[in-house]
Amino acid sequence: MDREVELREFVSARGAALSRAAYLLTGDHQAAEDLVQETYVVLVRRWQKSGQVDPEAYVRRILYTRFVDGWRRRRLRELPWASPPDTAGADEAGTATDRLTLASALARLTPRQRAVLVLRFYEDLTEQQAAAALGVSPNTVKSQARVALQRLRELAPDAVAPFEGVES
Structure with missing residues (x-):
């Protein structure tokens, strides 16, 4: 199978799980989307070289490493909530x-x-x-x-x- 097709299938199948993990790490939807996009950029650059490496472990390592490295570069800032929590009940x-x-x-x-x-x-x-x-x-x-x-x-x-x- 062509490596590009493998990459597309992997991203299609595992994208939602990566987004959830990124959200849990960042606590913010936009930051999670940015983290996943940064992860995909690194993944695409390295995909051809990754060979027989387990793609799940490989992409998760990229995700977590990018998160830790990104935090070092830009310290956490307080983010406002999009809307207040529902306190009806x-x-x-x-x-x-x-x-x-x-x-x-x-x-x-x-x-x-x-x-x-x-x-x-x-x-x-x-x-x-x-x-x-x-x-x-x-x-x-x-x-x-x-x-x-x-x-x-x-x-x-x-x-x-x-x-x-x-x-x-």
Whole structure:
């Protein structure tokens, strides 16, 4: 099969998943779109050279590396919400408040800590897989996850209930 056709099929099949992961990393739709586009630019440049490499792991490594590198270049800035959360129902208001609290706490983590949490708990990767995606050792993934979860517990104790069973 032609490499260009393979690239188109891969992007078509995995684009939505990459966009979701980028949104979880950035917390902003426009920033996520920019991150995915930057990832695609790098991917297209390197696609012919990538050979028999697993394209999923390859593109995810590019995505996470671009996110961490991009954060280093341009420090996080506070972004306004497009619209205020719907607080019509008491239960919905509590859920929205928890979501906003957790999002705020996540934004205060380092990019690498956020990337580790996304890989481990959203992407459901093992420590070894997350380490390979980030280009670090499994021990770094363990320590970053431990520190990130502890920091989340400090910043948003009520919103971190889903992580309470996780070893830190």
